[in-house]
Amino acid sequence: MRVLLIKMSSMGDVFHTFPALSDALQAMPNIKVDWVVEKTFAEIPKWHPAVDKVYPIELREWRKSLFKGETRRQVRAFFEEINQTSYDLILDAQGLYKSVWVGRRIQGAISGFDLKSAREPLASLFYQRKFSVEKSQHAILRLRLLFAQALGYELPQGQPIYYGLQTELWNRPEALPWSSENYLVCLHGTTWATKYWPEENWYQLLRKAVESGLKVVLPWGNDEEKLRSLRLKADLSDKDVWVPERMLTLNEMAALLKNANAVVSVDTGLSHVAAALDVPLLVLYRVTDPELVGADGPKVARLVSPLASQYIKNFSGDQERLSLQNIGVPEVEKWLEDV
Template sequence: MRVLLIKMSSMGDVFHTFPALSDAQAAIPDLTVDWVVERSFMEIPCWHPVVDKVYPIELRKWRTSPFSKQTRSEIKSFFESINAENYDLVLDAQGLLKSIWVARKIKAPVAGMDWLSVREPLASLFYQEKVSVAKEQHAIWRLRELFAKALGYEITPAQPIVYGLDTENWQKPSVLVQNFADNPYMVFLHGTTWTTKYWPEEYWIKLLQRVNQQGFKVVLPWGNDEEFYRAQRIAANAVEPKDVWVPEQMLSLNDMAKTLKFSQSVVSVDTGLSHVAAALDVPMTVLYRVTDPKLIGADGQNVTRLVSPVSSFYVKKFASRQQEQESLQGLTVDDVLSSMAVCLGNV
């Protein structure tokens, strides 16, 4: 059976799909999946062994000049490439009008969530197979249910989340080995999109010093100039300069994933890379200061969530100093260390 999966973005959404792929692979021995995904995430689907071909799509670029000769040529070539393959089913796991625009151009029946289940109900009008999926559950379980019903197998709530990524042949990035050799290290994912999601720098500094004293080195990755300078400020307070590493260049997604994979533990704010660590089964503590992880948070067998009383409010700007202080309740350095101790035993 060959299925074309449409799940184009975002990073968290892409990683949420892997457990469903693992379910399907176990249930359907001859299953092969090809995947349409945004070009910026094209490395990721290949990490799962059931995925064969990856079709990187550039919808955002196409939208900037939809009627240009180049755009029309790229769109034509893109769909010709996909339609050169014969698919038993197209599975739209995105559930948006933009994803059904893609799905309808494929020469195969299309399945997706029904009107009451899908993110944009109008998309469901174009599915040949409509699947009912309960909304009030985590995105991972929604996708697992969609795959099971569309592909014809059973899953139960007792089945653990298995991402199933093929990392057996992964090795530490050479630049990491140059800095830390074989010494145990942790990764602090300090960068995120909203200012209100940040964990205070003084907390990161205290945590850095505490884990340094326990013999752990720390990697402080970054994704833009603001995060780079923050990482440098935090690193300046390490017990010894050799105990912390701020990469000189932004790590590629592959190198970032490998750095996470071989770490002893990860501490993260609510950010896309937390989903990467979850999928790699790394012991991780995720801090949810102003966002609720119930439906889309990082999840997995080694993930611990610390959630503030303000998390369900999705605060982008604090209404008062009191609310700002409340958003850190349960997210102190000692709270993080206690959470890490469950996995590491001696932090």
């Protein structure tokens, strides 16, 4: 059976899909899945053995210049390539107007969430087959249930999350300065200023980790994050803390996380990568709620502040202080001791 999956972004959404693919592969060993995904994440789907072909889409760029001739040529060529293949199932696992825009340009009936289940309900009007999945569940379970209904197999009750990625040959990155020592990865970069963990907290944690015999890696994804990494490392030895000279590729970052002794992260896309790689992971949720879309997996732990459910982008009053309750350095150190 050949399936076309539409699940374009974000990084968390992409990783939330892997357990559903693992379920499908277990139930249907001969299944082949082609995946439409944003070009930014095009490396990721092939990590799963069920995925055959990846169609990297540049929808974010196209929307900026949809009426320009060159953009229209790119769009036409993209869908002409997809439509060379006949699919047994076209599954829109995103449930958004933008994913419907993609699906309607592909030959064949589209399946997806029903009116009460889709993130943007009216998107369901364009599906030929629709499935009900309760919205109050974590995104991983929602996708597992959607796949099971669309492909016609029973989802085993109580079955744990299994990402099923092909990581057996992912060795420690060659750039890593240590050949065998255990190391901690600290993911401090994120999108909202209110989701940051204070630099002083990171610094205290780094000193504790180094004193306990761990090496520490401080990766970065932009100039601001690089400067923060260098500040955190400033008073620590090069032999104990490594800040990469260049930004690591996604594949390099995945190998770095896979081979770590532990990972401590704020709420960021890379936390979902670590969750899928069976590495001990602690995620700090300061102003975002992990219950529906947080990083999840067999080795994932969470520290959640009292304000996590409020999605605060700008602090006022006493919110900044309250947002750090339950996610202090002692709580993180305790978790590290138990790993």
